[in-house]
Amino acid sequence: MFNYAGRFNSFIFKGQTVYDAIAAYRGMKGITHLEFNYPEHFAGNDIEDIKKAMGPLKTNGLAVRWRGEDFKPGDFTNPNEEIRRKAIDMAKEAVDVCRKLDGKVITLWLENDGFDYPFQCDYEKNFKKIVEAIREVADYGPDLKISIEYKPFEERNFAMVDSTGMTLYLISEVDRPNVGATLDFCHMLMKHDSPSYGLALAASKGKLFGLHMNDGYSQQDGGLIFGSVNIGHAAEFVYYLLKYKYDGVVFFDTFPIRENPAEETQSNIDSFEKIYHGVERLGMDRIAEVIVSQDGVKAHQLVMDMLK
Numbered sequence: 001m002f003n004y005a006g007r008f009n010s011f012i013f014k015g016q017t018v019y020d021a022i023a024a025y026r027g028m029k030g031i032t033h034l035e036f037n038y039p040e041h042f043a044g045n046d047i048e049d050i051k052k053a054m055g056p057l058k059t060n061g062l063a064v065r066w067r068g069e070d071f072k073p074g075d076f077t078n079p080n081e082e083i084r085r086k087a088i089d090m091a092k093e094a095v096d097v098c099r100k101l102d103g104k105v106i107t108l109w110l111e112n113d114g115f116d117y118p119f120q121c122d123y124e125k126n127f128k129k130i131v132e133a134i135r136e137v138a139d140y141g142p143d144l145k146i147s148i149e150y151k152p153f154e155e156r157n158f159a160m161v162d163s164t165g166m167t168l169y170l171i172s173e174v175d176r177p178n179v180g181a182t183l184d185f186c187h188m189l190m191k192h193d194s195p196s197y198g199l200a201l202a203a204s205k206g207k208l209f210g211l212h213m214n215d216g217y218s219q220q221d222g223g224l225i226f227g228s229v230n231i232g233h234a235a236e237f238v239y240y241l242l243k244y245k246y247d248g249v250v251f252f253d254t255f256p257i258r259e260n261p262a263e264e265t266q267s268n269i270d271s272f273e274k275i276y277h278g279v280e281r282l283g284m285d286r287i288a289e290v291i292v293s294q295d296g297v298k299a300h301q302l303v304m305d306m307l308k
């Protein structure tokens with residue numbers, strides 16, 4: 001049994017409020033948790049009112065969003081030390097708000113920490129700035145999980161933290177027990193990282209703190225419904241979640257731009273459940289046997305058998 005959360009902005013970008021979205025989530029089958037953006041989803045909203053509206057739903061955590069012109073040159077690598085300080089302080093404020101909502105995870109996607117031109121930045125210095133900032137946030141919130149979400153590019157042409165490998169290297173450099181990774185399926189496809197390979201390495205180190213499930217064609221951050229494009233990769237991913245006994249939240253980071261957001265969120269949950277039950281029907285032992293054989297045809301047959 002998995003825990004599920006949907007994306008607030010799927011509703012908010014269509015003119016609805018945080019409260020409308022919470023009411024919609026409470027009407028869906030399977031949603032257990034909420035995943036907020038800080039500060040955007042708290043602007044003008046009282047935390048106590050949000051708590052009341054949540055009812056039985058729990059908070060998974062908060063994702064920090066550094067928006068506005070000041071942060072365009074960098075979040076934790078901002079060349080202006082005052083703005084860099086503001087970026088770190090915002091992450092600490094997110095820790096405070098997360099505690100008030102009994103949340104567990106702070107997600108850091110360093111959207112502005114990257115570069116666009118050769119000779120634009122000092123890579124060693126900026127990588128160290130990221131390491132030090134994450135340490136500071138992690139030490140401020142030792143009771144929470146601080147989770148790094150990589151994306152290979154966008155908003156910047158190159159991201160400082162751009163792959164599974166770089167994320168795991170960063171986590172090892174930061175060297176704090178409460179710092180781990182959130183893996184976004186589309187971001188992994190954009191990097192041509194195998195989603196399950198990254199999952200296995202992060203989970204085997206106890207560092208898989210969060211998931212952003214979605215799907216896409218890899219050229220862009222498509223935000224399509226989970227399992228809609230890469231059903232084999234999706235099934236393999238769920239197999240490894242079961243193998244490593246992932247007990248965090250399955251958050252759907254999808255973009256229903258032309259779809260009804262409630263229907264689209266429910267479709268994500270239903271697709272994930274269907275694939276999960278398909279993997280269970282194949283059997284963990286049978287899948288493990290095929291993996292040991294390293295036989296490509298047998299591996300493909302597993303996916304075909306799941307579709308029976």
Ligand SMILES: [Mn+2]
Binds near residue numbers: 212253
């Ligand atoms: Mn994401």
